[in-house]
Structure formats: structure tokens, C-alpha cells
Amino acid sequence: MTPAQLRLRTKQFALAVVERLATVPPDDSARIIGRQLLRSATSIAANYRAAGRARSRKEFASRLGVALEEADESLFWLEILNESRLLADTASLEREATELVKIFSAAFRTSSRSARRPLDLT
Numbered sequence: 001m002t003p004a005q006l007r008l009r010t011k012q013f014a015l016a017v018v019e020r021l022a023t024v025p026p027d028d029s030a031r032i033i034g035r036q037l038l039r040s041a042t043s044i045a046a047n048y049r050a051a052g053r054a055r056s057r058k059e060f061a062s063r064l065g066v067a068l069e070e071a072d073e074s075l076f077w078l079e080i081l082n083e084s085r086l087l088a089d090t091a092s093l094e095r096e097a098t099e100l101v102k103i104f105s106a107a108f109r110t111s112s113r114s115a116r117r118p119l120d121l122t
Contacts (some may be wrong), residue, residue, distance in 0.1 A: 037077035
């Protein structure tokens, strides 16, 4: 997957969450948990986008780490919404969040190893 494809994929996930949250019941629990999901889901895309503007390998790895944390948090909130029956049919969003966790986990491991190596300026 190219960086541009992953940028698009994270943005599409954020938009899918926005669309799905429009169906959340108007009670306090659902709104609060939905807001947490909205923040974490949109943060994945924002942090991956920021990683593309990183000024160093270390900064790049750090941004990927944040995207990974946000993907995992999004998965958590989706599980809570589903298991509490506040939002039905979250399976496709949970699958995508799981895939994003796997992608960012692998990318973070690779980039963290690269971040520890000095730049070769010769």
C-alpha cells in the first residue's frame, strides 16, 4: 500500500465513522462514547497526514505511534458501542480499525528501528 493509499484509507475510515455516528441514539452515554470515537477516528488520519510532513525519522516514528494508539482506541470505543448495544452493526468499522492497528503497528516497528539509525549524509 502506498502512502497516498493509506492516507485515503484513514480518511475514509474517519468519514465512515462520522456517517455511522449520525445514527447514534441521543442519550448521554451514546453521545459521550460517540464523541470519543469521533476524536480518535479522525485523529488517525490527521496524525498519519502529519507523519508525511515529519522533519526527522524520529518525528515520523512518533506520529505513526500516535496513529497506532488512536486506531486502537477507535477499536475500543467501537467495541464498547457494540457490546453496550448503543450502536448496532459495527462489524465493518471494527474490521477496518483492526486492519489499521495491524498496519500502523508494523509501520511503527519498522520506523522505530530506522529512527535509531543515524542519517547517512554522504
